[in-house]
Amino acid sequence: MDVREQIKESNKDFAGQIIETPTGGIISGTFDDIVNWARSNSLWPLTFATSCCGIEMMSTASAKYDFSRFGFEVARATPRQADVIIIAGTIVNKMAPVLKRLYDQMPDPKYVIAMGACAISGGPFFYNTYSVVKGADHVIPVDVYIPGCPPRPEALLHSLIALQEKIKLGWTRAQIRENSLASKV
């Protein structure tokens, strides 16, 4: 199945149930499911870009690709109001403590997207460099990885949607490890 179809399919239902009554309706459902559904549709990203991938992130945010269509429009300049941090760019040794600190300042629940080869593995700076962290997941836990140098805006959108799916699924880390996510989403 086409990925978009797949996502539409798994996304189409409201997490709860609407029970029609003569005077209106009642929404019922598992509290967690509804919270996760609401949460996944309003993720506020932190404005954080350390190098060239940031340009692609800006492009994703602006008119042509417009990630606000999926609920990411409120980019925050402070970690205290952000839900998701998109690591867009190279993390150098000197930046690593800053990244950790930003992550620690974000309120729970918080999510991390590693955008681009640099954030995944050190990317083009992998070979015996003296300054680059070989993957942001050495510093903070990462939820979604997007390969590319830089990834296209479509890829970033895809990863954001993948993150939404992950949140809606509502699994803990241990559950994800047990059940392969790929077969479910």
Added chain:
Amino acid sequence: MALTNDIIQQKLQEKFGDAVTNFSQPYGMLTFEAPKEMNLKVMQFLYDDDQLAFRFLTDLCAVHFPDNKGNELAVVYHLHNLVENVRIRFRVFTSIDQPDVFTATQLFSSANWQERETYDFYGVNFVGHPNLKRILNVDEMDYFPMRKEFPLEDQVRIDKDDEMFGR
């Protein structure tokens, strides 16, 4: 009268005699060497002389020559005469075991950060610098990454074809 390389060279030789050596003009830019104890004297002379008036420090960096025993590190100064629009470059050499060179911060404020950078990457100890600590790398780093003994790339890799990288 326009300031030419020959006039500069002549003035320097008049003033410092045999101490300034190895004059050359690669790509039209006057280049010479001086002993490291004299770097400040040479710069001060180039700065003060009304005709020379090299009053702008464009660049300050180092080069590592591991095979040049006893003179492994070169500190390179690029100076600019903004009135005549003339540039020159001069180098002082120092041994890597005792990489002490006098600081140019009293003469040029811009030398402050550039010397910190040079210290950061090559470990040149600028004597008299007001705040000689690392500027770009993390403070905990215990080596100087641009020295040649630091391998830039794994030399035994076979998956990288030199031809593709223009080497």
